[in-house]
Amino acid sequence: MSTYLIGDVHGCYDELRSLLGQVAFDPQQDQLWLTGDLVARGPDSLEVLRFVRSLGDCVRLVLGNHDLHLLAVYAGISRNKPKDRISPLLQADDADELINWLRRQPLLQVDEEKKLVMAHAGITPQWDIETAKMCAREVESVLSSDTYPLFLDAMYGDMPNNWSPELSGLARLRFSSNALTRMRFCFPNGQLDMISKESPESAPPPLKPWFNIPGPVSREYTIVFGHWASLEGKGTPEGIIGLDTGCCWGGTLTMLRWEDKRVFTQVSSRESEIL
Numbered sequence: 001m002s003t004y005l006i007g008d009v010h011g012c013y014d015e016l017r018s019l020l021g022q023v024a025f026d027p028q029q030d031q032l033w034l035t036g037d038l039v040a041r042g043p044d045s046l047e048v049l050r051f052v053r054s055l056g057d058c059v060r061l062v063l064g065n066h067d068l069h070l071l072a073v074y075a076g077i078s079r080n081k082p083k084d085r086i087s088p089l090l091q092a093d094d095a096d097e098l099i100n101w102l103r104r105q106p107l108l109q110v111d112e113e114k115k116l117v118m119a120h121a122g123i124t125p126q127w128d129i130e131t132a133k134m135c136a137r138e139v140e141s142v143l144s145s146d147t148y149p150l151f152l153d154a155m156y157g158d159m160p161n162n163w164s165p166e167l168s169g170l171a172r173l174r175f176s177s178n179a180l181t182r183m184r185f186c187f188p189n190g191q192l193d194m195i196s197k198e199s200p201e202s203a204p205p206p207l208k209p210w211f212n213i214p215g216p217v218s219r220e221y222t223i224v225f226g227h228w229a230s231l232e233g234k235g236t237p238e239g240i241i242g243l244d245t246g247c248c249w250g251g252t253l254t255m256l257r258w259e260d261k262r263v264f265t266q267v268s269s270r271e272s273e274i275l
């Protein structure tokens with residue numbers, strides 16, 4: 001039995017199947033962790049969701065900002081942007097089932113035996129593991145309830161950007177979903193900066209990538225994340241692993257085998273279409 005962790009799939013169905021084919025992935029024996037953003041930008045978001053859902057219990061995934069955005073578009077709350085290429089998914093006969101399955105997926109995965117944590121964007125240095133679990137659970141519980149459109153409607157926006165246990169209601173949920181699915185840079189005190197998107201080297205001081213600010217979770221756990229394709233999987237400290245290598249932009253899809261830390265890659269098969 002092996003545990004495979006794959007970065008943001010973003011609708012790259014063919015590459016996902018090829019990558020799993022490289023290791024003869026066996027859903028009966030192996031486990032598959034996915035860093036979220038299963039959908040949008042790439043060509044086959046519908047097939048990705050159908051396939052991942054069909055794998056059943058061997059999958060441990062987390063939701064990314066594009067997955068949340070899809071939920072909002074399907075609920076009629078946000079606009080379907082053509083560059084996301086999700087129209088076939090929105091119009092599919094099984095869209096209801098897929099969306100209802102997706103919204104019941106977690107925002108955080110923790111494996112205490114492996115001392116492994118995964119969230120789409122990472123773990124804010126302002127949280128310890130218990131806070132991270134609590135905040136993820138709060139968002140998950142709203143998303144899986146019947147009132148989930150109320151959260152999706154309030155989810156957009158960058159504030160509040162500073163964690164406090166006093167945060168409550170929709171502001172608290174917005175902080176948590178931003179921290180878990182959109183974070184890149186932080187101020188030295190761990191406060192989120194939701195604006196900068198440049199490379200770590202060109203970020204305006206005093207901003208730093210979240211993973212360069214020591215926090216209680218990174219001291220105890222390996223943290224796996226996706227979201228930040230321009231890192232190309234590089235530049236993180238030991239014990240923090242970025243797996244998004246921009247397959248939907250013509251890069252590669254990257255997979256880590258946990259047990260021996262071997263890395264497998266699959267080159268985008270649609271480079272010419274994208275450029």
Ligand SMILES: Nc1ncnc2c1ncn2[C@@H]1O[C@H](COP(=O)(O)OP(=O)(O)O)[C@@H](O)[C@H]1O
Binds near residue numbers: 065182227
């Ligand atoms: N709280 C939020 N505020 C703004 N955008 C959000 C939020 N949650 C999800 N999104 C979605 O995340 C996506 C961000 O796209 P973009 O800014 O291009 O960044 P990325 O590099 O993650 O693709 C958009 O589809 C946007 O609608």
